Amino acid sequence: MLKDIINSALGNEKADLVLKNGKIIDVLNHKITEGNVGIKEGIIIGIGDYEGAEEVDVKGAYIAPGFVDSHVHIESAMVTPSQYAAAVMPKGVTTIIADPHEIANVKGEEGLAFMIEDSRSVPLEVHYMLPSCVPATPFDHGGCVIDGEKTRELLKKYSFLGLGEMMNYPGVIGCVPDVMKKLESAEYIDGHAPMIGGKGLNAYACGGIRNDHECGSAQEALEKVSNGFDIFVREGTGAKNLEELMKAVTPYNLRHFAFCTDDKHPAEILREGTISHCVDKAISLGYDPIDAYTMACYNSCVSYNLGRKGAVASGFEADIVVTRDINATQIERVYKKGVLAAEKGKALFEPPCSDISSVENTVNIDKVTAEDLYMPFDKNKTVISLDKGSLITHGVYCESGEGLSLCANIERHNKTGNIGKCYVKGLDITNGAIAQTIGHDSHNISVIGSDSKNMAAAVNALGRQGGIAVVKNCEVTAKMELPVGGIMSYKSAERVAEEHERIVEKAKTLSPSGSNETLMILGFISLLVIPHFKLGDKGVFNVDEFRYI
Amino acid sequence: MLKDIINSALGNEKADLVLKNGKIIDVLNHKITEGNVGIKEGIIIGIGDYEGAEEVDVKGAYIAPGFVDSHVHIESAMVTPSQYAAAVMPKGVTTIIADPHEIANVKGEEGLAFMIEDSRSVPLEVHYMLPSCVPATPFDHGGCVIDGEKTRELLKKYSFLGLGEMMNYPGVIGCVPDVMKKLESAEYIDGHAPMIGGKGLNAYACGGIRNDHECGSAQEALEKVSNGFDIFVREGTGAKNLEELMKAVTPYNLRHFAFCTDDKHPAEILREGTISHCVDKAISLGYDPIDAYTMACYNSCVSYNLGRKGAVASGFEADIVVTRDINATQIERVYKKGVLAAEKGKALFEPPCSDISSVENTVNIDKVTAEDLYMPFDKNKTVISLDKGSLITHGVYCESGEGLSLCANIERHNKTGNIGKCYVKGLDITNGAIAQTIGHDSHNISVIGSDSKNMAAAVNALGRQGGIAVVKNCEVTAKMELPVGGIMSYKSAERVAEEHERIVEKAKTLSPSGSNETLMILGFISLLVIPHFKLGDKGVFNVDEFRYI
Secondary structure (H helix, E strand, O other), rough: OOHHHHHHHHHHOOOEEEEEEEEEOOOOOOEEEEEEEEOOOEEEEEEOOOOEEEEEEEEEEEEEEEEEEEEEHHHOEEEHHHHHHHHHHHHEEEEEEOHHHHHHHHHHHHHHHHHHHHOOOOOEEEEEEEEEOOOOOOOOOOOOOEEEEHHHHHHHHHOOOOOEEEEEEEHHHOOOHHHHHHHHHOOEEEEOOOOOOOHHHHHHHHEEEEEEOOOOHHHHHHHHHOOOOOEEEEEOOEEOOOHHHHEEEEEEEEOHHEOEEEEOOOHHHHHOOOOOHHHHHHHHHHOOHHHHHHHHHHHHHHOOOOOOOOOOOOOOOOOOEEEEEOOOOOEEEEEEOEEEEEEEEEEEOOOOOOOOOOOOOOOOOOOOOHHHOOOOOOOOOOEEEOOOOOOOOOEEEOOOOOOOEEOOOOOOOOOOOOOOEEEEOOOOOOOEEEOOOOOOOOOOOEEEOOOOHHHHHHHHHHHHOEEEEEOOOEEEEEEEOEEOOOOOOOOOHHHHHHHHHHHHHHHHHHOOOOHHHHHHHHHHHOOOOOOOOOEEEEEEEEOOOEEOO | HHHHHHHHHHHHOOOOOOOEEEEEEEEOOEEEEEEEEEEEEOOEEEOOOEEEEEEEOOOOEEEEOOOOOOOOOOOOOOOOOOHHHHHHHHHHHHEEOOOOHHEEEEHHHHHHHHHHHHHHOOEEEEEEEEEEOEEEOOOOOOOOOOHHHHHHHHHHHHOOOOOEEEEEEHHHOOOOHHHHHHHOOHHHHOOOOOOOOOHHHHHHHOOOOEEEOOOHHHHHHHHHHOOEEEEEHHHHHHHHHHHHHHOOOOOOOOHEEEOOOEEHHHHHHHOOOOHHHHHHHHOOOOOOHHHOOOOOHHHHHOOOOOOOOOOOOOOOEOOEEEEOOOOOOOOOEEEEEOEEEEEOOOOOOOOOOOOOOOOOOOOOOOOOHHHOOOOOOOOOOEEEEEHHHHHHOOEEEEOOOOOOEEEEEEEEOOOOEEEEEEEEEOOOOOOEEEEOOOOOOOOOEEEEOOOHHHHHHHHEEEEEEEEEEEEEOOEEEEEEEOOOOOOEEEOOOHHHHHHHHHHHHHHHHOOOOOOOHHHHHHHHOOOOOOOEEEEOOOOEEEEEOEEEO
């Protein structure tokens, strides 16, 4: 009751909880205050000499607002939202803005509904954006399509914060009618505009896009700030922009910067955290700690208009991190709305056993044979050549198939029978194959191997549920199931990280130089928007010319 | 159409308007950029080498975002909203957040509906807050009551931004049920908490109050910022806090500060502007000009979540001020949504002839006689003693009536016949009287004079419409009608300022030392929340003891 909160704030009633003797990080006035923080019914009643039903002496630890991840694809952690919550809350995250783009490409509305439902019973505050690019391109054959009309319907039906990252920059500036319909249906739209500037950026901004997490340089970030974008500084598994982008931050434009992870794998989340890692890294690089906290907490609450959240101030939601060190590497307690959600690195809640029946068994193909996947080498056909440590590929011609791997992309949603095939240069897989149902953005089956026999064995090992399988000498040596849409497990992040570690180990035995990278390549070789040559379910795709060859 | 805006931003289509060769004030990145600003369909398409159907060479003038008044009572300008728009837009104001508290006290919902309707046809963007304190105290007898139930109803029926200034601080911290109902009905609530700090401020913040325009000191402002309040730095006719409060502003907390006028008289608006005057004053005091613009434009748009407004950036509404000097004293052009609304100090639109029938003839009393207003002097009765240049009063006892003036407060809304009377020390009115239907917050008739005969003549001169009347030797020497609720004219601010000037002149002939102040005192002597003794329609009110004596 409001009156109880007010009476507690006045000191007339006991608070529910008082955190005593803290160094309180004040992101509103950019200073640190020593004192006690009172909490009543999930609300911070203020800083002062309060008494509480429960009193915790934090003994000089820092009391900071809970961290906010401004943009994340939970699916990249390969766990369900509730398991994700259990992984990130001990690391100080209390709110995330999630774009369920991957599950939407597999299962559309059912997938979205699953994510929303699964997040409901955990203390992590999960706000969803409605994915704006399902499918990512007209050449993608995923499990679902969310067009302009469906976008309107879903925005009405569920409480999305707005539209997820509008990756279809050409669609925006080309004024494609269905894209215009999407843009006009939402007040707040996430951006995705790597290396876009000048009039192109002006036009993109006019489309209603409000933020960007794809800046590669400080200069790019500054141009985007002047164009009204909030900049989400990304530090994920693949892309790490923090070191460069912090150069753009000044006390004056700080308000337009926040942190995000975009995509981060479970083992890394468990090892270093997500937003806490951004805080640590920024401080370690010599940036002002309170700048880091302001970006980690308050700024994205303002950007997304989440109400009174993101600061330790009276009347604000009691989302609080207690950390021994200002770098947030020694987080002791994490409160969400005044309730202790994690302590000493452990979540204090049990993720629910969600009903996954609506999103499982998504691999809809017949058993494949070696013949299905075989393709004779032809020196006149484009070979996809990989750049070490990059998702960017090139199209080349080779004199022989020597040292090349065979790759296939198998449509798995609608039983079209589509199988794209090509040879790949740059991985030296010997006598084995790896297959997985993670393949951005359509999440068809991507398989790569030394030969079609091993490849067929790997694909067939995925079964109806999907996941990742490693095959050597036509025998399965490692397999992890990802029954939720073929991209997520319902197991804990710890288990998933272990299983994935085993996959990586076994993958190493096939291609010692490739190892981890092989899996990443497999996940992104079908993403038809990254230059220059990709493999879709209809064959090799020339990204620059935006067509199948 | 969105596609036309996007195509213009790309440079594929001509803009509607291009402002060329400007120094563009970038409040997002805190810098000044030289260039051209393109505008299409009311939206800023960006800064660049655009071509436009209309092109205006601003020849090195500053191009700034339109000014926003974060908190204003239009009624204090004694003109209707549409006339107010014509007065402030030439001074660069494009958006105001108005609290129609005065008209609500006179005419309740009808008054609010009139204000909303009257603002509709002018280019000024007027956002209304629903007055939260009608009446201001339970001892006030105004024309209307808006209780918690009615508050909910009105919030649903009209598109208010939230609740207007919650002046009832005791009601909030006392958890008065009807006040709780009001607080719980709105997401965003304006504050009014002069000199409140510590746990009282914590409790007030917990009530959901989001801003404050009553800070008297930099220290007070800083405490409020740490408590999550946005600070509206006020520079009005009565209260002028800018010089003091700017001391609190740092590059880091700048985002929490904006400008407002609260109450400003028409002559002053015409002479110096409103928010432009804040900009000028801040810069003249040596503060960073871009800080001043950030406070004048962008910050309150963020505070009130008005969307993409308040910056000259692509995708933002084209609310633009072109000013020759950075102090904004030489404003040449003012655009609202890309349309020229004012040029060279003149509004380019005609305020509508609004239908005032629902809000006129609000003086509901019978003719008064000298006997009605007479009160024999009694040395045992409290005399209200005025402080020079202040609204704060004291209760004193006098040995004789020598040199005192007689004052009355006449209930004028519901024909209760209530007349409060007292003697007043500190004004030397000779052989005359002044009466007016402006009397905060109930707006009953306030009349002061040398004797009850002159007073009766002044009151009777007000008629059914109300306004201000000055009487000398029982003859009316000056009168201005304020037919809209007895507090506003439908005439232009220029006319109203002239008429008011004449009132002041004639008032001077009655009380040379009092002059302007007499009218101000008359307006506030009935405001039962300013210490220490006031005159209500039931007699002298002890503010400290919060009761009639």
